[in-house]
Amino acid sequence: MVIALLGFSAGLPFLLVFSTLSAWLFDAGVERTAIGFFAWVGITYSVKVFWAPVVDRFALPVLSHLGQRRGWILAGQLGIIAGLVLMSMSNPASSLLVIALAAVLVAFCSSTQDVAVDALRIESAEDELQGMLSAAYIFGYRAALLVAGAGALYIAEFGSWALAYLCMAGLMGLGVAAVLWADEPQRVSAEQRDQNEIILIDQIMGRPMQMAQRPGWQRWLLGAVVCPVLEFFQRNGKFALLILSFIALFRLSDITMGMMANPFYLDLGYSKADIASVAKVFGFFMTIFGSALCGVLVVRHGIMQPLLLGAIMVAGTNLLFALLAVLGSNGVTPPIYGLALVIGADNLSGGIASTAFVAYLSSLANRSYTATQYALFSSLMTLPGKFISGFSGWVIDSSGYMEFFLLAAALGIPAIVLVLVLMRHARHEPPAVEAKNPLSAP
Incomplete structure (x- = not known):
């Protein structure tokens, strides 16, 4: 149930900065050329790999009591809620820039949440249970797409777009409840992780890299960013x-x-x-x-x-x-x-x-x-x-x-x-x- 609700929380913001947003902009009389440019908001999801190592390695100071994964997920959810509320308070006809900035905020926080949720899901169970967790996550994600698509359109048809986005912000509370309900997965210690990465780097490079003598930022960059890419190219040529x-x-x-x-x-x-x-x-x-x-x-x-x-x-x-x-x-x-x-x-x-x-x-x-x-x-x-x-x-x-x-x-x-x-x-x-x-x- 936790993973299904986290999947719902991950899927809900996506259409709200994509096709549902395009319907709102069209309804407000925004030109189609401008609506097309809003697709670039979605590029945020495509570049999340650049800050994924930060989410993977560091805990947020204020939310660290929840654990590293849960802290990042909750921070992303709170950012999504703030962005959706800001969008609901704006009018595309007169405040298109505000809508755009709020959409970028929602997309950035949503993609950050995705990184942390994927990590929590993978680390929460053994390989034998990953199929069940994936199925629960996909069901929650698809249900959220239905709510953010059909649900938002129904609310806009019989109410207003502002009400639709405000309701979507409220539904993010399901994801917040899931974070508070979830357990933080166990992970290896930082010392063991560093030792494992030294073994891996030496194995890929074919020679000792003298990691202990390198600055901390170099060790982090090699372990978190470089090694996954090197391994992929080594395996596939x-x-x-x-x-x-x-x-x-x-x-x-x-x-x-x-x-x-x-x-x-x-x-x-x-x-x-x-x-x-x-x-x-x-x-x-x-x-x-x-x-x-x-x-x-x-x-x-x-x-x-x-x-x-x-x-x-x-x-x-x-x-x-x-x-x-x-x-x-x-x-x-x-x-x-x-x-x-x-x-x-x-x-x-x-x-x-x-x-x-x-x-x-x-x-x-x-x-x-x-x-x-x-x-x-x-x-x-x-x-x-x-x-x-x-x-x-x-x-x-x-x-x-x-x-x-x-x-x-x-x-x-x-x-x-x-x-x-x-x-x-x-x-x-x-x-x-x-x-x-x-x-x-x-």
């Missing part, structure tokens, strides 16, 4: 660059179009209640179905074939959005079942692609550096898409929705090609052997 390129490009197509989805639905003439019911509620269940289906496919066929299927489907569903844009180009709102068909296909493909991709990223991480390497992968997978999506409103204003969705579909082609290359490499190369885990040494 020159093929590591291709793997990282694939990670950066796989979600380029769906992230690029995500920021403009709600403005697109509103432009077609659908109400916020229609969007909440179809795009959020119905889409939520289609995503869950796609994730479950992908789980079966991974068991039967391995990771790579579902990964290829997901890449093809994500690119292809953008063509359905282009078709919907054509149907609505004459000023007549397409039938609601047309929206349901497109949303269903999009969320089904997203569930398959996301589940396969998470399984693939998990297979890449060395158990000695799970948190750091996974933070690197997750940051890299969203950064290009977040940057390009910032220009989405400009593309739509310049060319139109149909051309934008065709472009988003084309952006999915490199991912399809790279999956095929990875599949060929997997057939012709023996599986990489992970470096020995020095943390198991006495």
